[in-house]
Amino acid sequence: MTILVLGLNNSGKSTIINHFKKPGDQSAIMVPTVGFMVEQFYSMAGVSIKAIDMSGATRYRNLWEHQFKNCQGIIYVIDSSDRMRFVVVKDELDLVLQHPHLCNRIVPILFYGNKSDAEDSLSSVKIAAALSLENIKEKPWHICTSNAISGEGLGEGVQWLVQQMRFAMLSNKDASKAKSKHTK
Numbered sequence: 001m002t003i004l005v006l007g008l009n010n011s012g013k014s015t016i017i018n019h020f021k022k023p024g025d026q027s028a029i030m031v032p033t034v035g036f037m038v039e040q041f042y043s044m045a046g047v048s049i050k051a052i053d054m055s056g057a058t059r060y061r062n063l064w065e066h067q068f069k070n071c072q073g074i075i076y077v078i079d080s081s082d083r084m085r086f087v088v089v090k091d092e093l094d095l096v097l098q099h100p101h102l103c104n105r106i107v108p109i110l111f112y113g114n115k116s117d118a119e120d121s122l123s124s125v126k127i128a129a130a131l132s133l134e135n136i137k138e139k140p141w142h143i144c145t146s147n148a149i150s151g152e153g154l155g156e157g158v159q160w161l162v163q164q165m166r167f168a169m170l171s172n173k174d175a176s177k178a179k180s181k182h183t184k
Contacts, residue, residue: 001165002050004067006096007077008085009056012114015148016077017041017051020158035060036067043162044155051075061092068101073165074109075157078127080145081118086130093131097139106171108140108164110157116145117152140164 005013014030020041033055041049052071054064074096078089096102113127124143128134133141142160146153 001047001072001162002052002070003073003075003161003165004064004071005051005053005075005077006064006092007056008079008082008089008092009058011056011077011079011082012112012146012148013056013075013077014053016075016112016114016146016154017053019148019151019154020049020051032057033060035063043158045159045162047162049158049162064096065099065101068096068099071107072169073161074107075112075161076109077112077114078131079115080113080121080127081115083120083122090131097136103138106139106168108142108161108168109136110161111141111143112146112148112153112157113143114146114148117147117150121145140168 005017007013009032014033017039018026018030021039033053035055037053039051039053041051043049052067054067076093079085111127111133113122113124115121122130124145128143133143142157144153144157146157148154
């Protein structure tokens with residue numbers, strides 16, 4: 001299963017992926033991602049996941065759309081303590097949701113409200129309200145607070161995402177079959 005890991009720079013995307021790697025494969029020092037990195041890990045249920053860690057730096061966000069066509073799920077990481085950039089987070093999320101390669105498919109989205117240990121971090125309810133997540137009707141989504149350093153909230157989120165990707169793959173196959181019957 002292929003997932004995209006999106007979010008602004010310094011939100012904790014690479015640190016989250018690093019958490020899921022085998023202990024011997026984990027990086028001791030995290031550096032900002034340039035372009036993108038492809039990582040492989042296994043969920044708690046033993047599902048092989050190919051994670052494409054996309055840079056969140058402004059100059060690289062245009063690369064995100066090149067990966068939309070082949071992903072089965074998205075992890076969207078938000079720095080829950082960086083309220084000043086919530087407008088940018090929402091703008092980027094809206095661009096993702098409106099992209100033609102995603103808007104016509106069921107692609108589940110997991111939102112991590114990361115850095116939940118920070119004193120001024122927002123709860124998942126407040127993040128959802130700030131990003132108007134209730135308006136996402138055509139895709140399954142879930143938000144949970146997380147701490148990429150300690151791992152808090154990460155397992156729950158990926159477990160939900162894997163389950164939803166399985167459902168979505170079946171639904172997308174059925175929709176594709178129905179569409180091909182109507183075009184014959």
